[in-house]
Structure formats: structure tokens, C-alpha cells
Amino acid sequence: MKKIVTVLAIESSCDDTGVAVVQKNGETVSVLAELVTSQNIHEATGGVVPEAAAREHEKVISPMIQVVLEKSGIQRENIDAIAVTTCPGLMPSLAVGVQAARALSYVWNKPIVPVHHIEGHVYSALLVENEPKSYQLPAKSWPALAIIISGGHTMFIRMKSHLQYEVIGETRDDAIGEVFDKVARMLGLGYPGGPKISKLAEAGNPNAFHFPRPMEHSHNLDFSYSGLKTAVLYQVCDLGDAIDDQQKSDIAASFQQAICDSVAAKLEYAVAQTEYKTILFAGGVAANTALRTRIAQIAERHATAFHVAPLHLCGDNAVMIGEVGVYAFEAGRIKTWREIDATAKISIEEFSK
Ligand code: KG4
Ligand code: ZN
DSSP: OEEEEEHEEOOOOOEEEEEEEEHHHHHEEEEEEEEEEESSTTTTTTTHHHHHHHHHHHHHHHHHHHHHHHHHHHGGGGGGEEEEEEEESHHHHHHHHHHHHHHHHHHHHHOOOEEHHHHHEEEEEEEETTBBBBOOOOOGSSSSSEEESSSOOOOEEEESSOOOOOEEEEEESOOOHHHHHHHHHTTTOOHHHHHHHHHHHTTOEEEEOOOOOOOOOOSSSOBHHHHHHHHHHHHHHGGGGOOHHHHHHHHHHHHHHHHHHHHHHHHHHHHSOOOOOOEESGGGGGHHHHHHHHHHHHHHTTTEEEOOOOOGSSSOOSHHHHHHHHHHHTTTTOTTTTTOOOSOOOHHHHTTO
């Protein structure tokens, strides 16, 4: 007989509040209901203010839980566990989701499955575009290489099986999403900058300016973006107030090209070291069309299966947390409300030990 696992999932690690109900029935993982509320109060400050973000999470989280549960059609007796992002992230934000999960766990007498935000992103790559379900990785899919690029992270993770992570490359300074946001600010665009830069880049010439491709030949999988950021800043300062719209587009396109080239060089290096059967790409920056296309081309050339997060699930959401939740519940990652806590910083490797 098939065992059904159903989790209510909560995500609040940064400035998006997510709630979802995800179910695993045998081999099929389905999304029964989902909701994300993105905060729009941070545009004025050009970045997320942790205490302000936490207050916004507090306002919406309880009604969201109620609405998502109703939409899912699942009775609370049939929920097996509450999956919640416990780390990493902004402490005040994380605490709101963790506290909500604790309260539900206590009142409903259900266990909690703690989830690392990055493993959520990893699993979001398996979700299917326009369909509320997840792709099943057959046994021959391992090892897999997960590329996670967001506002807070730029990393390559080797997975030899489900829920097993080894970080094989990371940024030494800025995350790629953060650099997109900073370059957008230099060009006078709003926050978040990634979507604005990629839109502007459509009208630009990617060869108009030559920006450095950081650590392209470094023979490791580490990234560094402070040099690229400074090079763009110098160029923008050089052009000064006289900068016109075409030059802004050219800077956006040339910057995006440098990012794509640097990630492509690292990916080529990674696949030359290990014969990966699968490449997963996710995180906020996975919404970038140029980068999606570039990684897909490399995967195709190496005949490696490629999965990228659906566009609407590249950013933070609870569907990905619920997806990890059902697998982790089955694997026995089950805690009581007393045993979990929010942690601002902990690596995915240490977390999953
Ligand atoms: O995963 P996410 O929602 O939050 C973090 O955990 O960081 O990622 C947000 C980041 C922001 O830096 C945003 O500028 C970037 O993802 N981003 C993009 C695009 N859409 C969002 N970067 C480049 N191109 C995009 N189309
Ligand atoms: Zn994220």
C-alpha cells in the first residue's frame, strides 16, 4: 500500500512569506496549495531591513496558513508534519516562521521537519513549470550538481543521493544576486536589481564594455565578484552624469555577459572533474534567462540531464520547503517543537550531518 506523507510548509527567511501544503504519495510529489507574499517595503531602503521584514511576516503569516490549508482541502488531522525553514537567513525573519511552526506543532500535536533554506532551493529545481508537481529523480540520476545562485548565495553542491550535500564551490565575497542588486543601484534602477538589469540588458550590446571574468582560470570552484563590481562602478563613474540609456543597457548586457562567462567557466571545470548525471539550477538568479540558457547549453553538450526551477519558484517560497519536507520526513528527520530553533548561519553540510 502507498504511504501518503503530507506537510504544511512555512518559509520566512528573508523578505518573502511562503506557505504551502505538499504531499508525497508513493513516488509522486504534488503541491496541493501554495501562497507567497512578497514585501514591497524594501525598495525605498535599497535592501532588506531585518526588523521591518519580520513585522511584515508577522502581519501575514497566520491568515496565509489558514487560506492555504483551506485551499488544499486537507484536514489538519491528515497533516503529518510542519516543515519550516530554520536556517540560514535574517534572524528576526526566520524567527517568525519558526515560532508559527512551533505553535502549530504544539497545538496540533504534530512533529516539525526543519529545513535548510538552500536545500529548499536545490529541490525547487525539480518542480515542474506550470504543473503542481515535482520531477522524480530515477536512481541513475546521481551524482547531481546543484548550482544555487541567489541574493545571499553562490554555490556548487555535489549530491551523491537525496538530502546529501557537499559544497564544492562558493563565493569568497559577494553573491551573484547581490552584485546584480548593487550594479542596478549604480545605474539608478530599483531593488531588487536582478530583473531590472536583465530587462535592460535585452537592449544592450554584451560586447560594448569588457568587464573581468572573475577567477575564470583559477582551477577551483570558488567565485569572487568584488573585482567585477568595482570594474562596473569605475565604468559608471567614468561615464558620469552624461550616461545615456543606451550606455546603461550596454553596461547591463556586458555585466550580465561577464557573469554568464564566469559561471560557465566554473561549470565546465566542475563537469571535467566529475561525471555528473544531473545538473540542477535554482535560486533567485535562476530566473535570469541568459544564465538559464547558458547552463542548459553546457548540460546538453555534456549529455547531462538538466532541471531548472520554474520561473515563479526561483525566488523564495514554501513549495520548495515542503518538497524537502516530505523527503526528509520519510528519511526520519522528525523533531519536536522544543528541539528546533532559528539559526542565522549554518552550512548545508553541517545542517544535514
Ligand atoms: O532566492 P532569492 O529570492 O532570495 C535569496 O535567498 O537571496 O534571490 C533574490 C535575488 C536578488 O538578488 C535578485 O536581484 C535576484 O535574485 N534576481 C535576479 C533575477 N531575478 C531575481 N538576478 C538576475 N536576473 C534575474 N532575472
Ligand atoms: Zn533564497
